Amino acid sequence: MLSSTRFRSWRISRRTLGTLAPFAKNVVNIVEVGARDGLQNEKGAIIPVETKVELINRLARAGVTNLEAGSFVSPKWVPQMGGTADVLKGIDHLPGVHYSVLIPNQRGLDDLFALLDGQPTITDEISIFTAATDAFNQANLNCTTAESLKKLVPVAQAAQDRGLRVRGYVSVVIACPYSGRVDYKRVREVAKELLDMGCYEVSLGDTVGKGRPHEVAEMLEEVKRDVRVEKLAGHFHDTYGTAVANVLTALEHGVRTIDSSVGGLGGCPYSPGATGNVATEDVLYALLGSKYRVAGSNGGTIGLEDIVDIGWWISEKLGRPSASRVVGRLHDCRYLHLHVALSEIRFILLVGRYPMFQKLVSKSYVYDPRPNYPLLITAKRYWIPDASYDNDALTLIFAHGTGFHKENWEPTIDDLQELLLRRGGVRVREIWSIDAPNHGDAAILNENTLSWGYENIFQWEEYARSIHSFLSGFGTGVDVDFKSRNLVGIVQHRRRRMLTVGYYPQIKFHSVIFCELMCMPREYTGPAGNMLSSGAEKRRDTWPSKEEAYKIMKSRGVWSTWDDRVLRLFIECGLRGLPTLDYPSKTVGVTLKCSRAQEAACYRDGTGSTRGYRLLGSFVRNVPTHLIYGAIDDYLPAAVKTDIIDNVVRGVENLASFSRVEGAGHLVNPRGLAQKIYDALNTPLGGIGAKL
Ligand SMILES: CC(C)(COP(=O)([O-])OP(=O)([O-])OC[C@H]1O[C@@H](n2cnc3c(N)ncnc32)[C@H](O)[C@@H]1OP(=O)([O-])[O-])[C@@H](O)C(=O)NCCC(=O)NCCSC(=O)C[C@@](C)(O)CC(=O)[O-]
DSSP: OOOOOHHHHHHHHHHHHHHHHHHHTTEEEEEEIIIIIIIGGGOSSOOHHHHHHHHHHHHHTTTTEEEEEEEEOOOOOGGGGTHHHHHHHHSSTTTTOOEEEESSSSSHHHHHHHHHHHOOTTTEEEEEEEEEHHHHHHHHHHOHHHHHHHHHHHHHHHHTTTTEEEEEEOOOEEEEETTOOOOHHHHHHHHHHHHHHSSSEEEETTTTTTTOHHHHHHHHHHHTTSOOOOGEEEBBTTTTTHHHHHHHHHHHHHEEEEEEBBGGOOOOOOOOOOOOOOOOOHHHHHHSSOOOEEEBBBTTOOOHHHHHHHHHHHHHHHTTSOHHHEEEEEEHHHHTTOSSSSOOHHHHHHHHHHHHHHHHEEEEEEBBOTTTTSSOOOEEEHHHHHOOOOTTEEEEEOOTTTTOOOOGGGHHHHHHHHHHHHOOOSSSSEEEOOOOOOOOHHHTTTHHHHHOOOOOOOOTHHHHHHHHHHHHOOOSOOOOOOOGSSSEEEEEEEEEHHHHSSSSSSOOOOOEEEESSSOHHHHHHHHHHHHHHHHHHHSSOSSSOOOHHHHHHHSTTGGSSSOHHHHHHHHHHHHEESOSOOOTOOOOOEEEEEEEHHHHHHHHHHHHHHHHHHHHHHEEEEEEHEEEESSSSSOOOOOHHHIIIIISSSSSGGGGEEEEEETTOSOOOOOHHHHHHHHHSOOOOTOOOOOO
């Protein structure tokens, strides 16, 4: 779990930027309320915690940085919110994302505090709520507006004393289902009282969804007489189809934060007849190409196609069509492979990604091995739900090459999974892919630590140690006993050392597959390392957005030669939003997760490849070893490959298998590589017992 103080302070600085910068720059904040306001209103069976967790994780990965994760209300009143504590415990807490919870009263806050006692960073924000009419409050909170405000004062105070930020809601700001037309003056007074309690922002809710744009305008102008508009958010339900128009009206009147709900989920259980919130997809779509830019962590925004996909997915889970207008159009278009002139990048990525995830599901983890190992580890697990396996089924452990990240393997995993499903053979129980500690998501979590002693040379053995630590189980965050698994290590490029060092306790491997192994004698490592490290230091590492980065990389340099799926994953998972420690004053755009300095530091570790070269001979005698090279000798000279086979391994007969991927060089083609990995996994091993 992401629980360090270092991490917390980073979140706070992002939060400050998030609230101030967007207002000044026509940047719109989205508060995604689907998992709370949306799901709370679902009739029928209780939605499982896992579904809520997946929904929230997907939204955060799509770039949403403010989302409501649930509420601590009475489960008798709102049964769907019953498992909120488990939801908070289950989600991946991504850096820079606020996972807020709705709190009705002191009892709800006490329940949250009990949770925070055990996990202090599980949330940093609560929302409190009341309404502009007594009638609505009586139905929703069992008290009048004045009574509810009185009860909320100590709640807001206690939350702030605990370091939480507090957001306020005023419901029924246009019309009340019980008492009709609302007095906007009362909306102004209630909003002001919430701000006086310390709310950093008040969201004005057209709970019934009857509001028309001119009414929204009038209501806002009234509220603005007492409240600065940057303190206001708009929350519109779409019962009468006016929600998008109301959003645009609110923006024109200076509001810069909009609550919305993926798939248009939801409604308030105490607002009879009201439908869901304005769909997040519909807001994103409406603002495309306008003077407004939506803030988010996915290349500085929220990925529309990701949200479309999530809206489709959650609607399927709930067994009904999405309420979003946009989702039906874009989702169908994607599946018909029509060209949608929105974001070509994300569109193709999703189409390309689907074959794999028909069967495999995935989850990201943060593993904390401290104090046994100083750096946090991030890993992703892929598996088929509900499948059963015997003890022989394999668990594949993927390790990536320098400059990449754990998701880099996904096209290969995708193609491998397809082969396993289509052609059978060995049974694969689970696949894990692990970031090097200065790459991928781990690089963000370890950003500060990496600047204290790892900045000049990052020995690749650190990756070895981190994986050993991960597999040995002396840490928290991943509850799998890898020692009982039938492990296969699949290692890209120069990672041979990773599995060979003799750390204790020893981890048994069924076999190891080296792909384009970068072990070489000393005369090659120096020049290659110098060339690579100076290249890494000089390379461009900031771009205005992920879309721009893709366009630039696609058109030049080594990037343009990559398999397109790999390049798109590099954009999606290898880049991060600014600012960073290296660029503290750049607030817009994206940069590399594995910074230039850290990549160069890896290349300066010249001895890793040489030691790997020396130890490879004894390694293959002890561990069934498959070796796969690209057929094109681009990075790795043909002479080195020949030397490895003839002199180090002493003939291919000492390997479990040897193959070359046709048409591939150092950055091998994923499909060809998947075929070779499939073949290697299905090669009988002849009974060598492997121990690393
Ligand atoms: C506020 C209460 C609890 C008062 O309900 P009450 O009956 O007046 O309170 P009580 O203090 O008499 O307690 C009654 C029972 O509830 C329990 N209880 C009391 N508090 C809690 C709590 N926090 N968590 C869990 N249990 C609680 C309490 O322990 C007791 O249990 P019992 O002894 O009968 O077994 C109730 O009215 C309630 O939960 N209402 C829920 C309202 C709600 O969640 N509405 C939807 C959210 S608001 C919304 O959607 C609008 C918004 C924000 O999106 C904006 C917009 O669209 O306008």
